[in-house]
Amino acid sequence: MTVMTQERARFKPGAAWLTGLKQSLAVTTLLNRRLLFSGSMLVLVIGFGVLGPIVLGRDNPMKTVGGLYDPPSEKIWLGTDNFGRDVFTQLMHGTRTSLVIGAIAGMEAILIGLLIGTMAGYIGGVVEEVLMALTNVVITIPSIVILILLSIAISTRSIFAMGLIIGLTSWPWTARAVRAQTSSLRTREHVDIARLSGAGTLSLVIWEILPYMLSYVVMAFVLQLNTGILQEAALSMLGLGPSNTISLGQMLNWALLWESVRTGAWWGFAPPALFLTLIAFSLLLLQASVDEILNPRLRKA
Amino acid sequence: MIVKNVRAYYAVGSRPDVKAVDGVSFSVREGEVLGIAGESGCGKSTLAAVMSLTARPPLNVKGGEMSLNGQTFSLIEQTKFPRDWHGKLVALLPQRAMNSLNPTARVRDFVVDVVRAHDPTVQPRAAIDQARERLEQLSLPARVLESYPHQLSGGMRQRVVAVISTLLNPKVLIADEPTSALDVSSQKQLVLLLQLLLECRFITRIVYITHDLPMLSNIADRIVIMYAGKLAEIGTTHEIVNNPQHPYTQALIASTLDPDPQVRERQREGIKGAPPDLGSPPSGCRFHPRCPYVMDICSREEPPIVGEEERFAACWWVLEQSQKTRNKETQR
Amino acid sequence: MTRFQSYLLNKVLWFLLAFCIALTLNFLLPRLIPGNPVDVIVGEMTSGGTLSGEVAQKVYAAYIAQFGLDQPIWMQFLFYLRSLARGDLGISFARSPARVQDLISQALPWTIALQLPAILTGWIVGNSLGVLTAYKKGWLDRGVFPIFMFISSMPYYCLAILLLYLLAVHLTIFPVAGGYSFAMTPALTWNFARSVVEHYILPFSSLVLIFIGGQSVGMRAMSIYELDADYVRYSRSLGVGDNRIIAYIFRNAMLPQITGLALAIGSMVSGALIAEIVFSYPGVGTLLFSAIRQNDYPVIQGVTLLIMIGVLTANFLVDVAYGFIDPRIRAKQVGER
Numbered sequence: 016m017t018v019m020t021q022e023r024a025r026f027k028p029g030a031a032w033l034t035g036l037k038q039s040l041a042v043t044t045l046l047n048r049r050l051l052f053s054g055s056m057l058v059l060v061i062g063f064g065v066l067g068p069i070v071l072g073r074d075n076p077m078k079t080v081g082g083l084y085d086p087p088s089e090k091i092w093l094g095t096d097n098f099g100r101d102v103f104t105q106l107m108h109g110t111r112t113s114l115v116i117g118a119i120a121g122m123e124a125i126l127i128g129l130l131i132g133t134m135a136g137y138i139g140g141v142v143e144e145v146l147m148a149l150t151n152v153v154i155t156i157p158s159i160v161i162l163i164l165l166s167i168a169i170s171t172r173s174i175f176a177m178g179l180i181i182g183l184t185s186w187p188w189t190a191r192a193v194r195a196q197t198s199s200l201r202t203r204e205h206v207d208i209a210r211l212s213g214a215g216t217l218s219l220v221i222w223e224i225l226p227y228m229l230s231y232v233v234m235a236f237v238l239q240l241n242t243g244i245l246q247e248a249a250l251s252m253l254g255l256g257p258s259n260t261i262s263l264g265q266m267l268n269w270a271l272l273w274e275s276v277r278t279g280a281w282w283g284f285a286p287p288a289l290f291l292t293l294i295a296f297s298l299l300l301l302q303a304s305v306d307e308i309l310n311p312r313l314r315k316a
Numbered sequence: 317m318i319v320k321n322v323r324a325y326y327a328v329g330s331r332p333d334v335k336a337v338d339g340v341s342f343s344v345r346e347g348e349v350l351g352i353a354g355e356s357g358c359g360k361s362t363l364a365a366v367m368s369l370t371a372r373p374p375l376n377v378k379g380g381e382m383s384l385n386g387q388t389f390s391l392i393e394q395t396k397f398p399r400d401w402h403g404k405l406v407a408l409l410p411q412r413a414m415n416s417l418n419p420t421a422r423v424r425d426f427v428v429d430v431v432r433a434h435d436p437t438v439q440p441r442a443a444i445d446q447a448r449e450r451l452e453q454l455s456l457p458a459r460v461l462e463s464y465p466h467q468l469s470g471g472m473r474q475r476v477v478a479v480i481s482t483l484l485n486p487k488v489l490i491a492d493e494p495t496s497a498l499d500v501s502s503q504k505q506l507v508l509l510l511q512l513l514l515e516c517r518f519i520t521r522i523v524y525i526t527h528d529l530p531m532l533s534n535i536a537d538r539i540v541i542m543y544a545g546k547l548a549e550i551g552t553t554h555e556i557v558n559n560p561q562h563p564y565t566q567a568l569i570a571s572t573l574d575p576d577p578q579v580r581e582r583q584r585e586g587i588k589g590a591p592p593d594l595g596s597p598p599s600g601c602r603f604h605p606r607c608p609y610v611m612d613i614c615s616r617e618e619p620p621i622v623g624e625e626e627r628f629a630a631c632w633w634v635l636e637q638s639q640k641t642r643n644k645e646t647q648r
Numbered sequence: 649m650t651r652f653q654s655y656l657l658n659k660v661l662w663f664l665l666a667f668c669i670a671l672t673l674n675f676l677l678p679r680l681i682p683g684n685p686v687d688v689i690v691g692e693m694t695s696g697g698t699l700s701g702e703v704a705q706k707v708y709a710a711y712i713a714q715f716g717l718d719q720p721i722w723m724q725f726l727f728y729l730r731s732l733a734r735g736d737l738g739i740s741f742a743r744s745p746a747r748v749q750d751l752i753s754q755a756l757p758w759t760i761a762l763q764l765p766a767i768l769t770g771w772i773v774g775n776s777l778g779v780l781t782a783y784k785k786g787w788l789d790r791g792v793f794p795i796f797m798f799i800s801s802m803p804y805y806c807l808a809i810l811l812l813y814l815l816a817v818h819l820t821i822f823p824v825a826g827g828y829s830f831a832m833t834p835a836l837t838w839n840f841a842r843s844v845v846e847h848y849i850l851p852f853s854s855l856v857l858i859f860i861g862g863q864s865v866g867m868r869a870m871s872i873y874e875l876d877a878d879y880v881r882y883s884r885s886l887g888v889g890d891n892r893i894i895a896y897i898f899r900n901a902m903l904p905q906i907t908g909l910a911l912a913i914g915s916m917v918s919g920a921l922i923a924e925i926v927f928s929y930p931g932v933g934t935l936l937f938s939a940i941r942q943n944d945y946p947v948i949q950g951v952t953l954l955i956m957i958g959v960l961t962a963n964f965l966v967d968v969a970y971g972f973i974d975p976r977i978r979a980k981q982v983g984e985r
Contacts, residue, residue: 157914164677288806296801370885402887416882
């Protein structure tokens, strides 16, 4: 333990955030090809979903434009679905819905995970045991089951409600990772200094510990976003999707119900399936490349 | 055994190679323990890897040859060496041997693998018996064979590794910091074991690499002092300990603790400065930035070998001192 | 108590705790609907025309009686537990008077026959591939591995849909739906067996491919980590052959993979169920799908309970297996100075 001189014992609030940000930014300069590839894929998809409808002026995915499973043509780029609606427009709106629900779920999961993880990691002792036991229980019980039970219980499944319940079941991963980080950060010198200067627990966590977890939090958010989108798709496939809007999973659900696969109408299922895969793959690739940057050992291979 | 002019560099991406070992030569006689001493980062572990024929990229052997058992071969391209050499010709006793055993295998299963790697016709039973016999000869409990590594103490694990490394009676055992992670009594037991191995002629030579000079004075017959990838001094243990010539050797000796209170009175602090970055080592003599006797020429040219093959120091100042002595003698 | 025994006890207690919580959740969550749930559901059905007035009355009466919905919640819970203890999961709304437990027991064998081999095969093959890719590198690492990484990030049903379309619709190599040919009735004949196998291949392949992909990605990362381990370097220095070293790495990297398996079983099972829907495979997944469409609450609850218990049990078994395999838990402390 080094001797603390007069200068070093002075509590500098905010210094941790500066250092933490600098560290995270330094890491991002190690951009590799995979990161750029997955990042640009994501930007394209997001642009497609969010800006597409506005730019192309297609704001109603439920409008009938043709017959049952019309094949793609010059005017209707991806053909029509079982109700004669434009698949291309549906794809845009569906992507947007899926992304929004995924984002809501992801942010909620991160918040809950951060809260529980930092409390467990920082306070330790009985609190940590209890919180970790809670986390383990939530992990063991399959989330899809909880989601199904909750979904059939609520009367209207709004986008917000869906995001909410999905986030409610997917936070354990983040909580675990955050707790591990917090436990190791807790023993650092600047935390001791801050504590001795009388900082309260909450402000300690926010100002001295969080800054060094930034890269972890970003990685966790990417994963939670992925989980959110995939869980929504799974629910929608089962028929428990958002009530009034369309999502990628919803499109797949209709495609299955109305036999688009068996009738060979590939435009019914291929676009949403492809987009879901694309989003999931890009997010995972993004997470893997960030992981590689943070864990140099994986880089060698 | 003779090694000549070993050069081994680490390739580190776009930066220049780290010259961990840059022109090292020495010999080890039969029945002898040669100690290699130096600070961390002087290249001793790299040398251990090269000598035990286990160098892999990014460690590239750029030059050097070894003569052993009547054959001489180049040390470059080590990944292509016949597998038979590993363990039968040269064997490594690694650092941190406690972690060198597979945690999910019993010791006896590992022994079987090692023996059969060199002779697939040997039955597992026979291999285990061979190991048991060896353990008995060395007065070690045979039940370690049945154990998993985590069931043994650190010291015992180290000794087990020493036994396994020498099971096939290699010509030379390269011991890389074998005692640095052990407590004093375990250290003593390991050293006794190594000496016993030599006595029984299961191995015929030991190269003992360490930063612990006092340890070497107990076990080594001759000592080589390494600094920054090159040899600084070589001589018998007695000569090195009592009459160190190279300034670095003198500093090393001076910085070690001695139980004799009179010696302790004369202690200085540790050597000033830090070992150099081997990617861009100092010009001329690599020790010159830290040397108390540094002269002009030291920073310009590499020092010559002053002395004979078995007893020399690579130092300009030593050269000057010996010339002064010779001049004084001729004057008389 | 030995280390292994205390480990086992710990796992058993966990299992019981999670089991109780699962039961409670299964009971509570759907009852979040305000008002009398049976009222709402039956009302929906009669107005939608799926049930006639008389049948609706019967179903309604049966449920009120069985679940005692006029009773306070804790009594309802006791009823629930009592029925469960008898193996009684209620009567299906949509297919009454069929009992839920019968519907489930008809579908369950199909699901288990599909998922169990798929998970086991996927785990073994995937992990082996992972180790090999990490150790041998070369074309395996550059060519095959990225493909698996792509496949493993696909949602299960996406691959299922893709395979179904390509191999059954477009190329008509495999049958397009069902667990066996629609023309047949189940019987112990060769014809029937062959039809079952035919219908089995696509669903099985889609699951196995994804499991292999997922496992190999994780195992490769673990193995890369192990490659640096001291015991690998030491074994090599003594001349031990590559095959043996790969076996060592496998055994060591496998341990965290087993833990990972325990964590992943939940999502693997649910993903596989959804994949069943794609193939109209007569398993639990398809049952769930149709139950959701028909608002058949008893069936839904029965299936979710089954899934929860199944996953918890699988988790428990994997944990026990881990205790056997990791010598640090299994072997007694010998201690030696």
